[in-house]
Amino acid sequence: MSTTTEARPGERREQAELARKCFYYMALMREVEDRIERKLYRQGKIVGGVYVGRGQEAISVGSALVAEEGDVLCPSHRDMGAFLIRGVPAWRILAQYMGRVDGLTRGRDGNMHMGDLKLNIIAIISALAATVPVAAGAALALRYQGKKNVALSYFGEGSTSLGHWHEGLNFASVQKLPVVFLCNNNQYAYSTPAEAQMACANVADRGPAYNMPAEIVDGNDALAVYEATRRAAAHARGGNGPYLLECKTFRMTGHSAHDAAHYVPQHLWDEWGKQDPIERLEARMLAEEWSAAEEIEAERARVRREVDEAVERAERSPLPDASTLLEGVYENQ
Amino acid sequence: MPTTYLEAIREGLWEEMERDPGVFLLGEDIGVYGGAFKVTAGFYEHFGEKRVVDTPISEAAIVGAAIGASLMGLRPVAEMQFADFITCAFDQIVNFAAKCRYRWGAAVPIVVRAPSGGGVHGGPFHSQNPEMWFVRTPGLKVVAPATAYDAKGLMKAAIRDNDPVIFFEHKGLYRRIKENLPEGDYAVPIGKARIAREGRDLSIVTYGAMVWTALEAAERLAEEGASVEVVDLRTLLPLDRETICASVRKTSKVLLLHEDTRTGGMAGELAASITESVFEDLDGPIVRVTAPDTPVPYSPPLEEAFLPNAAKVIEKARWLWKY
Numbered sequence: 001m002s003t004t005t006e007a008r009p010g011e012r013r014e015q016a017e018l019a020r021k022c023f024y025y026m027a028l029m030r031e032v033e034d035r036i037e038r039k040l041y042r043q044g045k046i047v048g049g050v051y052v053g054r055g056q057e058a059i060s061v062g063s064a065l066v067a068e069e070g071d072v073l074c075p076s077h078r079d080m081g082a083f084l085i086r087g088v089p090a091w092r093i094l095a096q097y098m099g100r101v102d103g104l105t106r107g108r109d110g111n112m113h114m115g116d117l118k119l120n121i122i123a124i125i126s127a128l129a130a131t132v133p134v135a136a137g138a139a140l141a142l143r144y145q146g147k148k149n150v151a152l153s154y155f156g157e158g159s160t161s162l163g164h165w166h167e168g169l170n171f172a173s174v175q176k177l178p179v180v181f182l183c184n185n186n187q188y189a190y191s192t193p194a195e196a197q198m199a200c201a202n203v204a205d206r207g208p209a210y211n212m213p214a215e216i217v218d219g220n221d222a223l224a225v226y227e228a229t230r231r232a233a234a235h236a237r238g239g240n241g242p243y244l245l246e247c248k249t250f251r252m253t254g255h256s257a258h259d260a261a262h263y264v265p266q267h268l269w270d271e272w273g274k275q276d277p278i279e280r281l282e283a284r285m286l287a288e289e290w291s292a293a294e295e296i297e298a299e300r301a302r303v304r305r306e307v308d309e310a311v312e313r314a315e316r317s318p319l320p321d322a323s324t325l326l327e328g329v330y331e332n333q
Numbered sequence: 334m335p336t337t338y339l340e341a342i343r344e345g346l347w348e349e350m351e352r353d354p355g356v357f358l359l360g361e362d363i364g365v366y367g368g369a370f371k372v373t374a375g376f377y378e379h380f381g382e383k384r385v386v387d388t389p390i391s392e393a394a395i396v397g398a399a400i401g402a403s404l405m406g407l408r409p410v411a412e413m414q415f416a417d418f419i420t421c422a423f424d425q426i427v428n429f430a431a432k433c434r435y436r437w438g439a440a441v442p443i444v445v446r447a448p449s450g451g452g453v454h455g456g457p458f459h460s461q462n463p464e465m466w467f468v469r470t471p472g473l474k475v476v477a478p479a480t481a482y483d484a485k486g487l488m489k490a491a492i493r494d495n496d497p498v499i500f501f502e503h504k505g506l507y508r509r510i511k512e513n514l515p516e517g518d519y520a521v522p523i524g525k526a527r528i529a530r531e532g533r534d535l536s537i538v539t540y541g542a543m544v545w546t547a548l549e550a551a552e553r554l555a556e557e558g559a560s561v562e563v564v565d566l567r568t569l570l571p572l573d574r575e576t577i578c579a580s581v582r583k584t585s586k587v588l589l590l591h592e593d594t595r596t597g598g599m600a601g602e603l604a605a606s607i608t609e610s611v612f613e614d615l616d617g618p619i620v621r622v623t624a625p626d627t628p629v630p631y632s633p634p635l636e637e638a639f640l641p642n643a644a645k646v647i648e649k650a651r652w653l654w655k656y
C-alpha cells in the first residue's frame with residue numbers, strides 16, 4: 001500500500017507528524033483495550049458486555065484527527081480513539097469500564113456508552129443507529145448557529161439495516177446538513193456476515209439513493225482514513241451536504257469479550273491479521289523514514305507506561321455510593 | 334433430569350415447530366449462531382433456514398414481517414436480541430399488531446420473545462423490564478413466566494394463541510432455575526395466575542424473577558411466624574383479577590412486588606384493582622416494593638441498590654404483617 005510520493009519539504013514533515021500522531025493514538029487505544037478485554041475483564045474487575053475495536057483503530061483515529069474544535073463527534077462502540085483524541089484521559093475510560101465514579105457516566109453506564117458535551121462528544125445508546133439522526137440534528141444546530149462545523153457520525157455496517165439509519169441519512173441529505181457518516185465495515189455484526197445483512201456489496205452503494213457522495217476507504221490505513229475524512233469534512237463544511245465514507249476493515253476479536261467467534265472462518269483471521277493497521281503504519285513510517293525503529297519502540301514503551309499508570313489510577317477511583325442512585329434523573333436533583 | 338428455564342423455552346419452541354409446520358422463527362443471530370443466549374442452538378441444523386430465519390438488524394422489519402406472515406396463516410415467533418431493543422419495533426407492535434383484530438377482524442398470531450431483566454450487569458440498555466409499554470396496549474397479551482414449567486407451557490400457549498403475545502423471559506432465570514418437567518405435551522393457559530406458595534397472613538403479588546425473591550422472603554418470614562402467600566401472575570395482560578382478589582380476601586394484606594420501576598408499574602394497576610374489588614377485606618395499606626424511578630444503572634453497587642431483593646421485601650412485609 002505504501003507509495004512514496006514527491007512532496008514539498010513542509011509536507012513531508014507534516015506527513016511524518018501526522019503518522020506519528022496516528023501511531024501514538026492507535027497504539028494507545030490498542031493497549032487500553034487489551035488491558036480491558038484480556039486482563040481487567042478476565043480478573044472480574046469489569047463486568048457485563050465488553051466490546052473493543054481491535055484491528056479497526058485506524059478508523060476512529062484517522063477520522064477524529066480531522067475534527068476541528070467545535071466539530072461534533074458521535075462515536076460508536078468500537079471507536080475509543082475518538083475519545084482519546086478529544087482529550088478523554090485513558091484512566092477515565094478505564095474507570096468508565098470498571099463502573100467507577102470517575103468514568104464519564106459515573107457508573108451509570110459502561111463501556112463506550114459515554115459522552116461529554118464540553119468535548120462535543122455525544123454518547124450513544126445501545127440501540128444501533130439511533131445516534132445517526134441525532135448526529136444530523138447536531139449538524140442542523142451547528143448550521144443554525146452559523147458555525148462552520150461538522151458532525152461525525154460513526155456506525156458499523158450492521159447498523160445500516162435499521163430504519164433510523166436510513167431516516168437519518170435521508171434527512172441529512174434533504175436538509176443538506178454538514179455530517180460525515182463514517183461506516184466501519186468490519187464485515188460482521190455479532191455473528192452475522194455482511195452478505196446476510198445487506199443485498200448490496202457495499203454500504204457506500206447506498207449513497208446514490210440519498211444523492212449523497214459516498215466513497216470506499218481502506219479502513220486499515222490510518223492516513224487514508226484521515227485523507228478521506230478531510231475531503232468529506234471539507235465538502236460538508238462548505239455547505240454541500242453530507243458525505244458517506246465506508247471504511248473496510250475487520251473485527252479482530254469476538255463481538256464481545258464472551259464471544260469466541262467460531263463462526264469466523266480461519267482464513268479471514270489469517271488474511272486480516274496481516275493487515276493490522278498499527279503494523280502497517282509502522283512499516284510505512286520506516287519505509288518513508290518518518291521515524292526510526294528505535295523511536296517507534298520508544299513510543300510503544302511510552303504507551304505501555306501511560307496505560308500502566310492509567311490502570312492504577314482507575315483502580316484507585318471508588319465505586320459509586322449506593323446513596324447516589326436517585327441523583328440526576330432530572331435537573332437539580 | 335431437571336430442565337432449566339432456558340431449555341424449557343427451547344423445548345416449547347421445538348415441540349411447537351415439530352407439531353405445526355406453520356411455526357417458524359426469525360431474529361438476529363438466531364440461526365447459525367443459535368441466538369445471543371443460545372436459546373435456539375441446534376434449531377437451524379434441525380429445521381433448516383426456511384424455518385429459522387437469520388435477519389438483518391432490523392427489529393421493525395422482524396416484527397412487521399412476522400405480522401405479515403401471520404396474516405397469511407403462519408405462526409411466527411420473533412426474537413428480540415434484548416427486550417430493550419423492542420423499542421425499534423414499537424410501532425409495529427402497538428399500532429399494527431395490537432389493533433388489527435379490533436379494526437378489521439384480522440388475527441395476528443405472533444409471538445415476540447423479549448429477554449428482559451436486570452441483575453446481569455447489563456446497564457441501562459440490556460436490563461430493562463419494559464412490560465408496561467405493552468400491558469397498557471389493548472389487543473396484546475403479555476406473559477412473564479417465572480418457572481421452567483410455565484416458560485414451556487406459556488410458550489406453547491402463546492404460539493397457539495390467535496392474538497399477538499409478548500413473551501418476557503427473564504435473563505437472570507435462564508440458567509439459574511430448573512425443575513423436572515412432565516413428559517408429553519402441555520400448555521399453561523394465558524390469563525391464569527398461580528399460587529406459588531400458600532399462606533394466611535399476607536399476600537405478595539408478583540411475577541417473573543421476583544417470584545423467587547418473594548419465595549425467599551416468605552421462607553425467612555415463616556421463621557418469624559408469618560404465613561406469606563405468593564401469587565405468581567404469569568400473565569400480565571389479561572390480568573387474572575379473580576386469583577389476585579381471592580388471595581387478598583384470604584390474607585387481608587397485600588404487598589405488590591416488581592423489578593420494573595415504580596411509577597406506572599404493574600403495582601399501580603394491581604392496587605387499583607384490589608381497592609375496587611376487595612377494599613372491605615383489607616386490614617392494612619397496600620404496600621409496593623419496586624425498583625425506583627431511574628434508569629437501570631451499570632455499576633454493581635448502584636444496580637444492587639436499584640433492584641428489589643429479599644431483604645427489602647422482608648422489611649416491608651414484616652411491617653405490614655404487624656400493622
Ligand SMILES: Cc1ncc(C[n+]2csc(CCOP(=O)(O)OP(=O)(O)O)c2C)c(N)n1
Pocket residue numbers: 078126127128155156157158159160184186188189190251361390392414418421
Ligand atoms: C437495535 C439493536 N438491535 C440489536 C442490538 C444488539 N447488537 C449490539 S452490537 C450488534 C452488532 C452490530 O454490528 P455493526 O453495526 O456492524 O457494528 P460492529 O459491532 O460490527 O462494530 C448487535 C446486533 C443492538 N445493540 N441494537
Ligand SMILES: [Mg+2]
Pocket residue numbers: 156157158184185186187188189190
Ligand atoms: Mg460490523
